[in-house]
Amino acid sequence: MLRKSALRGYSIEGLREKLIATLYADDTTVYLNADDSFELLQTILDKWCLAAGARFNTKKTEIIPLGTAEFRTSLIESRQLKQGDAIFPDGIRIARDGEATRILGTWPGNNVGTVNAWTVVIDRVRNTLSKWSRKNPTLAGKSILARVIAGGHTQFLAATQGMPLQVEKRLDKAVLDFIWDGRKSHPINMDVLRRQREDGGLGLFHAAGRNDAQYLTWLGSYLKPAHERPLWCFIADRILLGAMTRTARTTARRAAPSHTGARDSPETYWARWPPNGTRRRLRGQ
Structure with missing residues (x-):
């Protein structure tokens, strides 16, 4: 229902479908665009619960704001995704900067060390x-x-x-x-x-x-052909490209292999690192 709905979610270059939801066991994460409607999401979830005979636990629902610091602050203060949209129920926690949120054993958040x-x-x-x-x-x-x-x-x-x-x-x-x-x-x-x-x-x-050994496993996944790459690889493409200098980005556009499925790919630079710098770069240091 979510994937076929009017909710935009996130369109990521290289992926055929929008990123709108990920599910694991009884844990569900929904990704909303700034122009989406929380009220529409609630309507969809209510219909699903009615059909499935289940219900979402509002007390365990948490929101992690994404985007600029100004947008995050506005969302926290107004408790709305956008002006005119439904207000988040009181039982829903909104993570502030510096506060981590536990998702399947990980701790994502904004400005969280x-x-x-x-x-x-x-x-x-x-x-x-x-x-x-x-x-x-x-x-x-x-x-x-x-x-x-x-x-x-x-x-x-x-x-x-x-x-x-x-x-x-x-x-x-x-x-x-x-x-x-x-x-x-x-x-x-x-x-x-x-x-x-x-x-x-x-x-x-x-x-x-x-x-x-784990970081090399990451690298192996990142360098796979487009149809074999995990979701995070396509997101990493955009993050790495955003961190590149203009000159490096131009070079990547010209030289990047096409098998990753992205028009711009930083993958070219993995092969150019000197051996003594590989570990430092794999760790992002």
């Missing part, structure tokens, strides 16, 4: 490792636990939002303290422990190494 989203995760890793430390596991056992706990608790958020360098260091420090029970003197170099067993190590978890 990703470091804040990681604080709870790192604390949980430290607390769990501390509990296991009291059981006095062997060095090999600690290596396995570090992979399961430090790696497992952080994999999803790292895959969806990336992990800042300072968080990487905090996570590796938590593993280091767990391995050596907080002692400052280490009889075996950590780089040695991070090697695979056949190379004399324990395969100890290393945040930077795991994250680099």
Whole structure:
């Protein structure tokens, strides 16, 4: 109903259909254009609920304003998408700048630092490792636990939002303290422990190494042909092009391959990075 409605949503170059909604299990995210009508959305949802015998939980409904700072402020103060439109019900929370909103385990928002989203995760890793430390596991056992706990608790958020360098260091420090029970003197170099067993190590978890593998997976998805690319790749095209200088953008238009499905593509520049700068650029630093 949403995709066939008069709601505009977002038209993204390279995509055949407008971006209007994404659904996962019982979690639904709707994307409204500044010219759309919240009242029309409510009418559509009411019809769907009537037909399906379901209902949306207004108390759990949250709005994340997109666009300029002026537009976001206006939306928050008026509680309207546009003048003359329906006012958002009182039970709906509108995220202000600096406030993150949880969506499927991620924390998007305006002017929200990703470091804040990681604080709870790192604390949980430290607390769990501390509990296991009291059981006095062997060095090999600690290596396995570090992979399961430090790696497992952080994999999803790292895959969806990336992990800042300072968080990487905090996570590796938590593993280091767990391995050596907080002692400052280490009889075996950590780089040695991070090697695979056949190379004399324990395969100890290393945040930077795991994250680099994830970023390369992102790159692989980004460089796929248009019909295989995930939705986020087409959005990334527009963001990257917007960050380019005028000269770089002109060069991209002339040299970009056509298989990505976008008229302008920054993909040309991935192949031009020198090897020693790849990790920094993959991380957007």
